[in-house]
Amino acid sequence: MNRSAPVQVLGLAAVLVACASPPSTPPVTPVAISNFTFSPPDVTIKTGATVTWTNDDAATHTVTSDTAEGQDAFDSGPLAKGASYSRTFARTGDFTYHCNIHPQMTATVHVRSP
Numbered sequence: 001m002n003r004s005a006p007v008q009v010l011g012l013a014a015v016l017v018a019c020a021s022p023p024s025t026p027p028v029t030p031v032a033i034s035n036f037t038f039s040p041p042d043v044t045i046k047t048g049a050t051v052t053w054t055n056d057d058a059a060t061h062t063v064t065s066d067t068a069e070g071q072d073a074f075d076s077g078p079l080a081k082g083a084s085y086s087r088t089f090a091r092t093g094d095f096t097y098h099c100n101i102h103p104q105m106t107a108t109v110h111v112r113s114p
């Protein structure tokens with residue numbers, strides 16, 4: 001008995017769904033410290049995003065959360081001219097901060113859900 005089974009070669013087309021590729025690095029929002037001011041004084045970011053402050057002044061400044069304790073507290077320590085400090089914000093909220101050396105310097109990071 002000669003049984004010839006047709007061999008069907010099914011070409012499986014590998015369909016690659018190209019998702020919109022997210023940026024390889026998380027978004028970073030810059031804030032300049034310039035002329036004794038955080039600039040811009042208000043930034044709005046999404047959770048998981050990072051703010052990077054850079055001191056453009058000759059004077060030393062800090063980036064210090066008004067909240068002194070807990071997981072929402074942060075403090076850059078003294079930032080000399082040209083120094084930077086970064087913080088990633090994992091929780092939503094309005095995070096006010098100031099400069100420890102010049103308390104009149106105040107600003108806010110607004111963190112929203114994506």
Ligand SMILES: [Cu+2]
Nearest residue numbers: 061099101102
């Ligand atoms: Cu300062």
